[in-house]
Amino acid sequence: MAKVHNFSAGPCILPQEVFKEASQSVLDFDNLGLSILEISHRSENFVRVMEEARELVKELLNIPKGYTVLFLQGGASTGFLMAPYNLLTENGTAGYMNTGTWSTKAIKEAKKLGNVDVIVSSEDENFKYIPKDIQIPSGLDYVHYTANNTIYGTQFKKLPQTDNFLVCDMSSDIFSRPVTINAYDIIYAGAQKNIGPAGTTMYIVNEEVFNKSGRDIPSMLDFEVHHKKDSMFNTPSVFAVYVTMLNLRYMKANGGVEAMKKKAQERSEMIYNEIDENPLFEGYANKEDRSSMNATFTLTDESYKEKFDKLWKEANINGIKGHRSxxxxxxxxxxxxxxxxxxxxxxxxxxxxS
Amino acid sequence: MAKVHNFSAGPCILPQEVFKEASQSVLDFDNLGLSILEISHRSENFVRVMEEARELVKELLNIPKGYTVLFLQGGASTGFLMAPYNLLTENGTAGYMNTGTWSTKAIKEAKKLGNVDVIVSSEDENFKYIPKDIQIPSGLDYVHYTANNTIYGTQFKKLPQTDNFLVCDMSSDIFSRPVTINAYDIIYAGAQKNIGPAGTTMYIVNEEVFNKSGRDIPSMLDFEVHHKKDSMFNTPSVFAVYVTMLNLRYMKANGGVEAMKKKAQERSEMIYNEIDENPLFEGYANKEDRSSMNATFTLTDESYKEKFDKLWKEANINGIKGHRSxxxxxxxxxxxxxxxxxxxxxxxxxxxxS
Incomplete structure (x- = not known):
């Protein structure tokens, strides 16, 4: 089987070791004579998987007491809804930073539940940059931002300063660098980038968030409900959580987030150097805001398109077509x-x- | 590897052929040199999987025009919320039949959004039976029931007659018998029984349901949003949908729902005959309401418990412990x-x- 270089934006590449172990467990998990796909989520073997996954997250991200780690379903798009359901009061206001497509979608969902103030936006330059020196007003129910913008290739390098609850969508850069957890109150991330396969979503939630909105929250959208049931209020996405656990084990065995950060720097420096040196390419995002996860670039001369596309396909490169935006x-x-x-x-x- | 007899209530047994193909695709899917876990959900190979899964459902259940088939996340517990969000108007009333734990939970979630009338209930006899000759009032926004009650081992044998929209949680008996689809407006089912692995939920929705509640529905809970995006509004649970597709293929190749119904009758007759003939056992559910999917029974003499538990464990039987209710x-x-x-x-x- 040919070596494919997988640059997919997510779902994306995971370690080969993880695929091998996951494949085996689809046939026989833990030598039970049963597939991981047919065991009860209440079986001791799976309860152990869920617990190990949650513990590994706490260890890898150095999560302090008072925070819960959850593996739920519904993707970050459900997170867009859970943040306001749990934090936005009937008459309160949430502050949002608009730095791309996913922020825009998060704003749209929050507006269905209450008042939203868009504090800053980089829409004026098609989300090429991350706003700087952001003044966040006090008295908001919470502030929301997107750590890394996959589509535009921008990434926050500094932690926004605020005395409000802070909510962050870290779907596309979680586990690629250390995070100051206690600065945040809700962190959420669809698994399908650095965490695991599509099908589960990770939440790191400050327990002070519980019941803050005063709403009669639907059970499936209530962080406290999921916390009390250890992410097993309903049947979890068993296989996705299992593969996530394998991937977290792999991350730990390979140096944790500090090592991941170093690798991300190496990879991104290598490609950005070439983008800057090569007269045929131009970076899309502002240099100081460039993402270490997603490098966006265009040809300076479109007549090279056919040749370039042929070359990368021949080199077994996959998934580098840019987003239509x-x-x-x-x-x-x-x-x-x-x-x-x-x-x-x-x-x-x-x-x-050449 | 020893043969395990897997009687798990869900997640549950799937065909061995499905496990084998799924395991292979975790290593290399469609000979792409990529795992099914690392490909984009927008790749043509996965879009084909999603389409085939939806088409197979239409074919197996003989679904008429005007209905959409969706594969979403969040389990039936999210279905409890989507039904009222899409159908229950601000001043309207939904009718619910309470036949067990899952109906009770569905009622609880609907009440968070509006008025609920519990039309009938079998709670008076700890859900041992299915109510008969149900008189459903007109003018309700919709009527909801649970087709099969996994915990109590009861199952509706007759279609409730109503001129309201009809919503049914078929999580635990879908694909075990033919369904008169056009009698229903929303059918939903967590995958982890007869459909596939945990991690996706199937919806069959009459397009007349769209926009019926008049609410500003959150996108992730809006059937029309998911329908317009062919179940790809956000990243789907890729692997769960893939394995579901394999299982639907297997069902089609093995005679479809008529064949599944025949097998279900054979299996359930065999066990109910023994329950009725054996003086050491007693069936829990009323005979006429017995489920063909979940047989519930108790020992007539608890002193046999230790011996019975030893015997079935020795026979490599798994997952027959009753629910605590x-x-x-x-x-x-x-x-x-x-x-x-x-x-x-x-x-x-x-x-x-003996």
């Missing part, structure tokens, strides 16, 4: 992407100009 | 359970009295 190319370089894959892409870019 | 034992016999597994259980029951 930006055009051009996007190289997503999540934790499991080997440096050799970035080298393969850079070599193709070099070849184009 | 009923006690005793529960044999869940979903589509993929071989008749040999029921024989193994019946043999153990016979052995106990």
């Amino acid at each position: 930006v055009g051009g190319y996007r190289a997503s370089m999540y934790n499991a992407l080997p440096i050799e894959s970035v080298e393969a892409l850079v070599n193709v870019m070099k070849k184009l100009r | 009923v006690g005793g034992y529960r044999a869940s016999m979903y589509n993929a359970l071989p008749i040999e597994s029921v024989e193994a259980l019946v043999n153990v029951m016979k052995k106990l009295r």
Whole structure:
């Protein structure tokens, strides 16, 4: 089987070791003579998986007491709804920073439940940059932002300063760098980038968030309900949580988030150097706001498109077509992407100009 | 590896052929050199999977025009919320039949959104029976019932007659018998019984349901939003949908729902015959309401418990411990359970009295 360099924006590459163990467990899990797909989520073997996954998250991100870790369903799009349901009071206001497509969607959902103040936005330049020196008013029910913007290739490098509850969608850069957990009150992330396969969503929630909105929250959207049931209020996405646990184990065995950060820097420096040196390419995002996870770039001369597309396809490169909102190319370089894959892409870019 | 007889209530047994193909695809899917866990949900290979799954449901259940089939996340517990969000108007009333734990939970969630009238209930006899000759008033926004009650082992044998919109939670008996689809407006079912692994939920929705409540529905809870995006409004539970597709293929290749119905009758007759003939056991549910999916029974003499538990464990039988609401034992016999597994259980029951 040919080596494919997988730059998919998510679902994305995970370690080969994880695929091998997951594949085996679909046939026989824990030597039970049963597939991981047919065991009860209440069985001791799966309860152990769920517990280990939650404990590994706490360990890897150095999560202090008073926070709960949950593995739920519904993707970050359900997180867009859970944040206001749990924190936005009937007459209160939530502050949102609009830095891209996902922030825009989060704002849309929050507005269905109450008042939203868009504090800052980079929409004026098609989300090429991250707003700086943001003045966040006091007295908001919470403030929400998107840590990394997959589509535009921008990333917050500094923690926003606020005395309000702070909510962050970290779907696309969680576990790629250390996080000051106690600055946040809700962190949420769809699994399908650095966490695991599609089908589960991770939440890290300050227990002070429980009951803050004063609403009669539907059980499935209530953090306290899921916390009290250890993420087993209803049947969890068993296989997705299992593969997540394997991937978290792999991360821990390979140096944790500090090591992931170093690798992300190596990968992203390699590709951004080539983008800047190569006259045929241009980076999309402002340099100081460039994402270490998603590099967005376009051709300076569209007549090279056919040749470039042929070259990267021949090199077994997959998933670098840019999002329609930006055009051009996007190289997503999540934790499991080997440096050799970035080298393969850079070599193709070099070849184009030679 | 020893043959395990898996009577789990869900997640539950699926065909071995499905496990084998799923396991292979975790290593290499469609000969792409990529795992099913690392491909984009927008890739043509996965879009094909989603389409085939939806088409197979339409074919197997003979679904008429005007209905959409969706694969979403969040389990039936999210369905409890989606039904009222989409159908219950601000001043309207929803009618619910209370036939067990899951109906009770569905009622609780609907009440958070509006008025609920519990039309009938079998709570007076700890849900041992299905109410008969139900008179459903006109003018309700919708009527909701649970087709099969996994915990109590009861099942509706007749279609409730109503001129209101009809909503049904078929989580635990879908695909075990033909369904008169056009009598229903929303059918929903968590995958983890007869459909596939945990992690996705199937909805069959009459398009007339769209926008009926007049509410500003959160996008993730809006059937029309998911319909317009062909179940890809957000990243679906890729692997769960893929395995579901494999299982639907298997069901089609093995005679469809008529064949599944015949097998369900064979399995359930075999075990109910033994329950009725064996003086050491007593069925829990009323005979006429017995489920063909979940047989609930208790020992008539508790002093046999230790011996019986030892015997079935020795026979490699798994998952027959009863739910705490009923006690005793529960044999869940979903589509993929071989008749040999029921024989193994019946043999153990016979052995106990010999």
